[in-house]
Amino acid sequence: MKTADAVIIGGGIMGASAAHFLAKNRFGKIVLLEAKHLAAVSTGHSAANVRTYYTNHITLELAKRALHMFEDEHDELGGDCGFQQVGFLLLVDPNSLSVGNRIVELESKHGLDVKDLSPDDIRELAPQLSLTNVVKGVFEPRSGYADPVKTTQSLISRAEEWGLKAYQGSAATGIRKKAGQITGVETSDGAIETPVVINAAGAWAGHIDSWLDVKTSLRWSRESDLFVEMPADFGPLPVVSDPYHRSYFRPHSQNRIMAGLGAPKEIEPLHPDDYDSSLDPKTRQRIEQPLFKRVAALETAKHLGGYASIYTITDDWHPIVGARPEVEGYFAFFGGSGHGFKLAPPIGEALASIICGESPAIDIKAFRPERFIEGEPITSAWGEGNRG
Ligand SMILES: Cc1cc2nc3c(=O)[nH]c(=O)nc-3n(C[C@H](O)[C@H](O)[C@H](O)COP(=O)(O)OP(=O)(O)OC[C@H]3O[C@@H](n4cnc5c(N)ncnc54)[C@H](O)[C@@H]3O)c2cc1C
Structure with a gap:
């Protein structure tokens, strides 16, 4: 003992x-x-996106602390966490406008650097994006993604x-x-x-x-991400969240782009001891469709595989x-x-x-x-x- x-x-x-x-x-x-x-x-x-756009005070305060930890990863988290501070862009459509406004108000109140972007500002930041249905952007310049x-x-x-x-x-x-x-x-x-x-x-x-x-x-849900090769001269890209298409994508190491499905999620039940951890063709298509609508240049990019993993979801x-x-x-x-x-x-x-x-x-x-x-x-x- x-x-x-x-x-x-x-x-x-x-x-x-x-x-x-x-x-x-x-x-x-x-x-x-x-x-x-x-x-x-x-x-x-995990996609390991590190962003602060939360709409309740407790998660916002924790995400703010998390951001500081990743920015100072050696002292705060023990070493290299692969944090890439590429920024985080929420594409706001007419249906998400009131939430988008609340996010800017809340984040500003919590002392976070958050910017309201016009479609022209977004074009300047990420010219690869098609902005159909986008009325504005909410941009967090300090956010990004880590290596989980x-x-x-x-x-x-x-x-x-x-x-x-x-x-x-x-x-x-x-x-x-x-x-x-x-x-x-x-x-x-x-x-x-x-x-x-x-x-x-x-x-x-x-x-x-x-x-x-x-x-x-x-509850458990099967959740997938896929990778495509980043075309040459693609330019810088922040982490992008696209609630209109329920999609997200971001740069990944080795000139890749990672993409997945955003909220609200359709639950795909699984058992953690017995599930298909590969990227199946139907899920690949569900992720690619919205991705290609936003970034047409990726339609001809090389597909680099993907996987399915587990969300463990509380009530x-x-x-x-x-x-x-x-x-x-x-x-x-x-x-x-x-x-x-x-x-x-x-x-x-x-x-x-x-x-x-x-x-x-x-x-x-x-x-x-x-x-x-x-x-x-x-x-x-x-x-x-x-x-x-
Ligand atoms: C595809 C995907 C994308 C995601 N994207 C993001 C994102 O962008 N940003 C974000 O913040 N979060 C994201 N998440 C969520 C986040 O990754 C998870 O919430 C988090 O990783 C859960 O961590 P965990 O330690 O609870 O679980 P796990 O990482 O699953 O760890 C639990 C561990 O417990 C071990 N274990 C189980 N039973 C036992 C036992 N009896 N004895 C010993 N060990 C045991 C398991 O082997 C496992 O390693 C994403 C998740 C997925 C799947």
Whole structure:
């Protein structure tokens, strides 16, 4: 029987963030268990867009903190996260005009650099784009995208310097409790005695909860991205979100462009232990159609493949984070719902403060697991099923 002060289950961005900030706070002996390898599932397939356009105060404040962390990745996140500050452009159509205006108002109120762009301004910024149905743009010059694998590895590597033990290929197989208190974790390599467990198991979080008879409502959706070769002389391109076509695209390393489907999402149910992780022809077409409408030059660009991965979705499309009232010492940190990558580091920082008995710099009470039964889900000005 080994011992630890905290055990984190899951080595995606959420588990890595929790581990990093607990280690940074010198919480004690911290162990992270990852059944496969770091960033093996949703995190490794994330578009990893880092933007701040949120329509509620809590996510906006966290996204603002996230942006600062990525800008200062070596000090804040432990090393190279591959952050590319190419800017983020929201193409606003007549239907999204009121939300677009709210975003500018809210972001400005939160001290973020956000610009209202006319169609002519957009043409200057990204001349490749066709602007049919676009009435204006909302542009975040400081936003961009990161490398999700590098980010996870940097968080872990720095935490290892502070004493974290991260085990890959080591699965949690059970959780022990006594008198309503966590006492240990069973693993494929033996048991670990601990008073604190963080469930950061992504798509398997509900399964892990079931070991403790804790109930969580989660859905899974199959989500795909594809790549095309960036034509020569294409010019600079920000991350583009196109709500009119429910599409997004952005530059990617090695002269590629990455594209996927935007919100609101049609749920494509899957089981995380048995799903098709390839880019199927129908999904490829669903992503390509809106992409080619906005960027005609890509229609003849070389297709470079793609994949399908998993969104783990909560009832209000926002993560579930915090102490579980059912079992002392048991904490939730999962349910990224398609936008959890950027939010994970600031939420991990806040959760680590809470576990260390301190007040977090950003209050994350809004993410508490009980919010659904208390009738206080998190809302978005975009409406239900949206993560903005
Ligand atoms: C295609 C796609 C595009 C996305 N784009 C963006 C974006 O642009 N911006 C953004 O902010 N977010 C985006 N997201 C969402 C974001 O990537 C996820 O919310 C986030 O990666 C979830 O991280 P996680 O750590 O909860 O889950 P995961 O990365 O899935 O990690 C969970 C880990 O737990 C491990 N695990 C499970 N059970 C056990 C066990 N019993 N023992 C040990 N380990 C276990 C798994 O192996 C897995 O590695 C996107 C997601 C996808 C799929």
